[in-house]
Amino acid sequence: MKLSQGFSKILPSILIFVFYAVSFFLFTLALKGMDVSIAYAVWAGLGTALITIIGILWFREPVNSVKMISLFIVVVGLIGLNLSDRIT
Structure with a gap:
């Protein structure tokens, strides 16, 4: 988030949402076990x-x-x- 500078830099801003989505996906897989x-x-x-x-x-x-x-x-x-x- 710090690298996105308040969502003013596009690539770090997009990566925030991508990594959050991946994190939640992996978390749901972990919940199975x-x-x-x-x-x-x-x-x-x-x-x-x-x-x-x-x-x-x-x-x-x-x-x-x-x-x-x-x-x-x-x-x-x-x-x-x-x-x-x-x-x-």
């Missing part, structure tokens, strides 16, 4: 983690210990949710 709570948490958590990493690497956003610890907690939470599905 996962509980909705787990699937949504993974989708949201991994999206947050990936966007954070992209922001750090691509947009040169500042990195600090709080950001990295928080990112680690998100990933650990996702692992815990996936493992909880196997413990019954």
Whole structure:
């Protein structure tokens, strides 16, 4: 979204909608084999983690210990949710 500059650049603007459509399509496929709570948490958590990493690497956003610890907690939470599905 940042690259579209408020939808004023055409190619990044189109790609936003293409990638959102692909994301929702893949999410519906994932729902066939996962509980909705787990699937949504993974989708949201991994999206947050990936966007954070992209922001750090691509947009040169500042990195600090709080950001990295928080990112680690998100990933650990996702692992815990996936493992909880196997413990019954």
